[in-house]
Amino acid sequence: MELPTRRWLLTRGALVAAAVTAPAAWAGPAQAALPVIDMEMVLLAAQVDPPKPDTGLTPGAKAHVLPVEQALTALGLLAASAVDGHYGSSTISAYAAWQRHLGYSGIDANGLPGVTSLTKLGEARFTVVNPVRAGSRTDAYGGRLVNTRTATMLAAADAAFGGDITLSQGSYTTEDPTSAGTHDGGGVVDISVTGLSTTQRWRLVKALRTVGFAAWLRTPAQGFPYHIHAVAVSDPDMSAPAQRQVHDYYFGRNGLASHAADDTPTEYRVPFTWWEKSQR
Known part of the structure; x- marks a missing residue:
């Protein structure tokens, strides 16, 4: 059907033919889609x-x-x-x-x-x-400085745990030199476990991991007072020392200088994830 129509246009006048064929010529070569x-x-x-x-x-x-x-x-x-x-x-x-x-x-x-x-x-x-945004750096959770993404994650972990998460140290701070620079950027917090039983402490670790934190219970045996150290996986504001802790967590280690095996009991471990993935 197209060939007779095309022939008629050609014989009736070049101007009409040009009007029909020009768009294809003007389009130019197709551009490859960007990765x-x-x-x-x-x-x-x-x-x-x-x-x-x-x-x-x-x-x-x-x-x-x-x-x-x-x-x-x-x-x-x-x-x-x-x-x-x-x-x-x-x-x-x-x-x-x-x-x-x-x-x-x-x-x-x-x-x-x-x-x-x-x-x-x-x-x-x-x-x-799939952009990842830290959000405002002037948000707070429990009176401690964190970014918006971290605050949202803490709220989700708090709801899953069914208690009140109390921070002993926030992000974007150098107030504790024993933290080895992990809190210098975003996404890193220390959580008080005072008043929690051993089981509750581990349950809180699990809740934090479930929403995308690399979280460990720190103990006197490791040289720390009891607390939970948590790093929000994939926080774009993360300091270099905190980045290395995510590496450790990914490979089942403790996030300390020893790089020893994670001592979290099996029943409180979860598959590696991050905030955005955990919400899908």
Whole structure:
């Protein structure tokens, strides 16, 4: 049916033919779709990969890390030999350099992708999905400074536990030198367990882990007064020492300098997760 119509148009006048055929000519070559980058997976790799003694890949993250590394290489911030899907220390350093290039400093240039810096890096290169935002840094929970994401997570854990979570230390603080810099950024809190039974303490650890915290019960045997130390997995404001604790938690360790096995009883452990994933 199309061929006779086409022939008639051609014989009736070139102008009509041009009007029919021009749109195809104007359209130009089709553009390839940009890769889609899952920010949650990039953040996961950025926390888990750097302390590894090799370049092993975090399951599910390679396809999302590679375009980020390729973009950093195109900007001259990362050696081509480091483009391997492993978000190691070289990629952390390169991404921190990108953040500084954008004018960021301090915890804003920690090498962990934030929504703004990742979106800017992806312009004409990739599209970002599943953004992770820390939110305001001036929120509070129980009178202690935390960001919005952390406060939301604590409220969810509090509801699951069925008690009142009391913080003994918040985020964005250097008030306790024994914390080894873990509280310098966002997502990290210490929780008082005074008045809780042993079972209640472990139940609270489980509630925190269920909503996406790397959480451990600290004890005098480890050199601490009893409390729970909790790190909000994938918080974009996390300090470098806290990032290493997430790595430890991912591999079933205690988050301390000893990197010993996690001593949490089996019945209070949960599969590794983070806030956004736990809500799906």
